[in-house]
Amino acid sequence: DAKTTQPNSMESNEEEPVHLPCNHSTISGTDYIHWYRQLPSQGPEYVIHGLTSNVNNRMASLAIAEDRKSSTLILHRATLRDAAVYYCILRDPPRGTDKLIFGTGTRLQVFP
Amino acid sequence: DTGVSQDPRHKITKRGQNVTFRCDPISEHNRLYWYRQTLGQGPEFLTYFQNEAQLEKSRLLSDRFSAERPKGSFSTLEIQRTEQGDSAMYLCASSLRTGITDTQYFGPGTRLTVL
Numbered sequence: 772d773a774k775t776t777q778p779n780s781m782e783s784n785e786e787e788p789v790h791l792p793c794n795h796s797t798i799s800g801t802d803y804i805h806w807y808r809q810l811p812s813q814g815p816e817y818v819i820h821g822l823t824s825n826v827n828n829r830m831a832s833l834a835i836a837e838d839r840k841s842s843t844l845i846l847h848r849a850t851l852r853d854a855a856v857y858y859c860i861l862r863d864p865p866r867g868t869d870k871l872i873f874g875t876g877t878r879l880q881v882f883p
Numbered sequence: 884d885t886g887v888s889q890d891p892r893h894k895i896t897k898r899g900q901n902v903t904f905r906c907d908p909i910s911e912h913n914r915l916y917w918y919r920q921t922l923g924q925g926p927e928f929l930t931y932f933q934n935e936a937q938l939e940k941s942r943l944l945s946d947r948f949s950a951e952r953p954k955g956s957f958s959t960l961e962i963q964r965t966e967q968g969d970s971a972m973y974l975c976a977s978s979l980r981t982g983i984t985d986t987q988y989f990g991p992g993t994r995l996t997v998l
Contacts, residue, residue: 803984805984807987812991813989813991813992814887814974814976814989814990814991814992815926815974815976815987815989816988816989817986817987817988820984820986856925858925862984869914869931869978869980869984869985870916870928870931870939871916871918871926871928871976871987872928873925873926873927874925875923875924875925876925
């Protein structure tokens with residue numbers, strides 16, 4: 772399974788944009804890039820996913836580098852509720868199983 | 884729909900005892916996953932079901948662990964002869980696999996403490 776590398780922690784102030792980076796230099800052509808987050812004392816929750824093109828949804832945007840070796844999760848205006856651990860995960864449905872392989876993620880702190 | 888539910892939310896047991904956890908997935912979700920999470924780590928995959936068939940088991944799932952999903956609805960995870968190393972959060976997730984990939988919806992977890 773392809774690996775991802777994320778910073779251990781990041782900080783932001785409320786209402787500022789946050790860019791959470793993820794490196795995945797060994798990504799294969801069929802790997803999807805998924806982001807999940809885990810709020811304190813809760814199970815993980817889905818944020819967004821993409822393959823090649825940038826993606827937007829109501830929670831965040833996902834910017835994928837042209838060579839797909841890195842991606843960035845963008846929270847446009849951080850709120851206190853966005854304080855969580857963010858996981859960048861590669862999934863290869865055609866070849867692998869559908870299990871999620873979590874790393875240690877990036878712990879995001881948001882200050883008022 | 885109330886989401887994925889897990890019962891109990893907390894369990895304290897003595898070493899050597901057996902414990903059983905239950906997961907109720909989102910209705911009509913055909914896939915159900917079990918993960919385990921220890922402090923400071925991301926969740927680790929244990930096993931998953933498609934309907935009632937158990938399709939994959941992690942090497943983390945020793946002989947003391949067994950999971951079932953009778954009739955393809957709720958699932959149970961049993962740990963026999965618990966050890967202190969089994970102390971962790973046990974997470975259940977469900978999904979509806981219809982296309983090339985799916986979104987997993989997680990429950991709140993069952994926190995197990997083995998004394």
